[in-house]
Amino acid sequence: MTGTLVAPVDTALAGRAVQVKVPATSANLGPGFDTLGLALARYDELEIRATATAGVVVEVHGVGEGEVPLDASHLVVRSIAHTFERAGVALPGLELVAHNTIPHGRGLGSSGAAIVAGVVAAKGLLEGVVDFTADELLELATELEGHPDNVAPALFGGLTIAWVTPEGPRHKKLIVHRGVSPLVLVPEHEMSTALARSLQPESVPHEDAVFNVSRSALLVAALIQSPELLFQATEDKLHQHYRAAAMPETDRLIQALREAGHPAVVSGAGPSILVLASDPSERAAATALVERVADTVWQALPLAVDFKGATVVNAER
Template sequence: MTNSLTVGRRVSVRVPATSANLGPGFDTLGLALALYDELEIEVLAEPGVQIEVTGVGAGEVPTDETHLVVRAIAHSLARYDYALPGLRLVAHNSIPHGRGLGSSGAAIVSGVMAASGLLDGIVEVTEADALALATELEGHPDNVAPALFGGLTIAWTTPDGPLHKKLMVHRGVSPVVFVPEHVMSTALARSLQPESVPHKDAVFNVSRSALLVAALIQSPELLLAATEDRLHQNYRAAAMPETDRLISALRAAGYPAVVSGAGPSILVLGSDPAQRLGAAELVAVESETTWQALMLAVDFKGSTVELVST
């Protein structure tokens, strides 16, 4: 790598949380939520990285070049023949880690967007480039697409790379996320997924995924039926029994509840603001451990990057 960045160049990045799958849309559908990680990245004269983290993950995440944001910056810069420079990274994190709200996807997108900002005016990093870079690191595009672009995203892969379609969500859709104190490994959750499922279950999920898109953009009253799933949640239930029990209680009471991403958080896609208040009351009564209720808007903007100093 022969190119280097100008010392003192500084960018600020803001990336939303996401909830993937949304019930039936396994590895395909994702929703951006108004809860953000915010970072500043500056190019230093001396080599190495200086990392300061406040909020979620402070004192827990690496503070060297293995930090996921730094790895994503290095991966993205290398694509354009730029070496990783000395960096100062200041991160204020609000997205819970290991809870199914896309924290690793947000970190990857933060790095990709930071690299894009550091290369501003030098190299154009297109939307397609950013999605491809983020997907290479994340492994699948369902979390990184909404983190990058906001709103409801449909993501799919092709021989030429990942693609996405962004859709605007009906203004009546009112998400609430219930976040437990315990974490869930995405790798463990994926390991519980069978290699094949019955034909009737596959057909069931195809119909519900199609219905879910219609429900989210046009007909929120259909969300309870549209969030039914037979493809992944049942197989993972044993690994998060209270999540499974609360989702069953919520759905029995008429609330469109699903596992958020790989879990263990629960996403309820309320059809109006009052519905999510009812869901919060039910969880408060039924839960055996502490669950934090996050009343979140849908984020329509996605990630942003601003060149603060050149």
């Protein structure tokens, strides 16, 4: 960790507290496999307090309540501990209260949000002790997540392009056109990201790679400048059809939506669906279509694009 030490490390961090808010994300966006991500206005909100008593106390409300661990293995806690370790600062005791609304196992970046929550919480708790650059925060989150396409938009908001260099992961944040109206369709069942990735072949035909390069470039233009191009821009030949057999209802609904002219794609590893509508009326039409043709229950979430990314504020009492 190359965080800059700006003051002698105070081992008595007890009493410091921060409030953290992290958005959901959708990665890939069709053709932008492992590269493009979008922050969405649905949030996990947490309060984290450093204590003088060793150990961890975790309280979870909402999504994950009664399911996720309530000890040091909790992903937010592991992310905080990782950041402290990389900064060379001893970890204090921790009290964590989480209010979660991001669905788990649905392709909306819940694990990335938890990792980012821990990284920015550690940043807040260490304010005045260690400073972190944006690249360092992205590197810390990527070390835990494995790839930057979800953690970049969760950290920085908006549309992000993420890539990896020999010096570490990097990102570019772009502001999405105000006409873009995302719709997320969330099923009741989950999908394992590891399983989804295992269905991806090691190599793809040259023409498919060229196809996706063109659509990825077009998608950036469509999202920031020309929403009318979103349908063509969300075409993909690299990953979605390889994973279709593992989530047949997702695949069927995407085909139905696209046959009706809606720019629908798998959200992240799935099984949720992201519709990048070009206006609110198209979003409503897509919702109505799903209500007519779906065989199972899907929750329709009309969401704005989040432009801020993760936020952290001092919450000391």
